[in-house]
Amino acid sequence: MSQYRYLTTNLITGQVLGDWLPIEAESLSRQINTTGTATVSLDLISTNPQQNAANLAAVQPRKSVLWCLQDNAVVWGGPIWDWNHQSILDGTLPLGCSTMESIFAHRVINTTFTLTNYDIFDVVRYLVNYALTKRVSGAPSNCAQVAGFSVSSGESGIRDTVTFDGTQYQLVSDALTTLTETYEIEMSARPYQDADGNFKTNLDLAYPYLGLPFPASGLVYNFDGNLTDYGWQATGSTSGNYVWATASDESGTTDATLTGFAVDLADLNAGYPLSEVAETADVVDWTTDAQVQNYAQGFLPQVTDTQLTPLLTMPGDKYPQIKQTILGSAAQLSLTSALHPSPGGGVPGYTGVGRVTGWTLMPGGSQEPESAQIQIGDLLLSP
Numbered sequence: 001m002s003q004y005r006y007l008t009t010n011l012i013t014g015q016v017l018g019d020w021l022p023i024e025a026e027s028l029s030r031q032i033n034t035t036g037t038a039t040v041s042l043d044l045i046s047t048n049p050q051q052n053a054a055n056l057a058a059v060q061p062r063k064s065v066l067w068c069l070q071d072n073a074v075v076w077g078g079p080i081w082d083w084n085h086q087s088i089l090d091g092t093l094p095l096g097c098s099t100m101e102s103i104f105a106h107r108v109i110n111t112t113f114t115l116t117n118y119d120i121f122d123v124v125r126y127l128v129n130y131a132l133t134k135r136v137s138g139a140p141s142n143c144a145q146v147a148g149f150s151v152s153s154g155e156s157g158i159r160d161t162v163t164f165d166g167t168q169y170q171l172v173s174d175a176l177t178t179l180t181e182t183y184e185i186e187m188s189a190r191p192y193q194d195a196d197g198n199f200k201t202n203l204d205l206a207y208p209y210l211g212l213p214f215p216a217s218g219l220v221y222n223f224d225g226n227l228t229d230y231g232w233q234a235t236g237s238t239s240g241n242y243v244w245a246t247a248s249d250e251s252g253t254t255d256a257t258l259t260g261f262a263v264d265l266a267d268l269n270a271g272y273p274l275s276e277v278a279e280t281a282d283v284v285d286w287t288t289d290a291q292v293q294n295y296a297q298g299f300l301p302q303v304t305d306t307q308l309t310p311l312l313t314m315p316g317d318k319y320p321q322i323k324q325t326i327l328g329s330a331a332q333l334s335l336t337s338a339l340h341p342s343p344g345g346g347v348p349g350y351t352g353v354g355r356v357t358g359w360t361l362m363p364g365g366s367q368e369p370e371s372a373q374i375q376i377g378d379l380l381l382s383p
Contacts, residue, residue, distance in 0.1 A: 002363070026362065028040070028075070028076040065078065067199050078098050080097050083096070099191075108172070117160070118160065119159050120179060121154065127175055162285075181299050204327075211356065213330050217326065217329035222335075228313050239306060246280055249285075260294070316364065326356075336348045356375070
């Protein structure tokens, strides 16, 4: 079984607040383009009031960042937002935590700016810098700072002109989500520890994909093998093969409606019925139909076709462990079951390559074994 270590740092300064904290974790998760969460509890030590007070000071909501290390490798990090305490009788303090992307749901765009012919990665970096350098009159100059936060370098190769209207008071998180949906870029806040032992976060950016290809990733999942269970989820109820997108153009003297569409002809020609989706793209100020058309084209792959999203379950001590799993990487699946019967001769019922789009780690404890669930997406043809 892995050894887990929990510590906290100050969100603004990065100063360590508490180390080897008596925390029990039910689950910790990360996902591409989505904020991950942690379900954890601090054990209250009634026999040592001084240590208990120090531990409580180390997990203050909004100020504290929780870090989880699996065998000395950082696998999760993010702010403690809430104390979800219900009863003093069980001797624990449940903590509500989210990955570092959650910071941007607490920052508002209140200034209008236009980024002309910017690479989309530069747009992301501009928004992040805007969010983390905001000033408030009469408050400390670093009140918006997040210690050790950085953004990947490099360019996406996609350029556009984008306007953010400060009079709409939209969240930075909503603007970032629109960028991922419009231009099909990927991002994830990755926690790590630098050579000097400092705990940091990098917002990884990629186009078109985060992670490593297979077999360079080394990720192989087998049932029966290193998997104890799997769920084969196929979702068609929320799918669409025709996307209609609209947005408001407020750049002129009168408001106008911009429109765009995208259609998956291959899906329709394969015999699937028409399934239309209407999507509003008003988080960013578009000025041309072409921009809204790009939005529709970027949104379509997220909903077209029946979405296959297998959920794999494996013991925590089996390879590959979470500490060895790079989010977004391609993985090989070999599955044999009643759902995927073998054709004979020892051939697996299903063999394919998908991507690790998210994971949930259950560290376990004295009552529960350590385990992990791996979310697979973007299934490809057999390798």
